[in-house]
Amino acid sequence: MAWFILILAGIGEVIGVAGISRINKRRDWQAFLLLFGGFIISFLLLSVAMKTLAMGTAYAVWTGIGTVGSALMGMLFYGESKDWKRILFIAMVLSAAVGLKLIS
Incomplete structure (x- = not known):
């Protein structure tokens, strides 16, 4: 159950980052x-x-x-680079997180 809660916490962080991006475009109560x-x-x-x-x-x-x-959200919704090197390093970060799960 703790791992599921941790995944939800990570999703919450991505939502917070989306708020930062939105504040940079327009300052409204929804962004905050x-x-x-x-x-x-x-x-x-x-x-x-x-x-x-x-x-x-x-x-x-x-x-x-x-x-x-956040990186995937930027690539999918904000037109950030989808270069293969960027995707490789994102995959490395993801594999490190999965590795920590497997040894814990």
């Missing part, structure tokens, strides 16, 4: 709701997951989910 809501939910869920999971593992996986999710 995405920003603060995403990060508050993310931190709360991370703290719940860390009651069971090791701190280093939980934090590394959480940041990995946020990094990969």
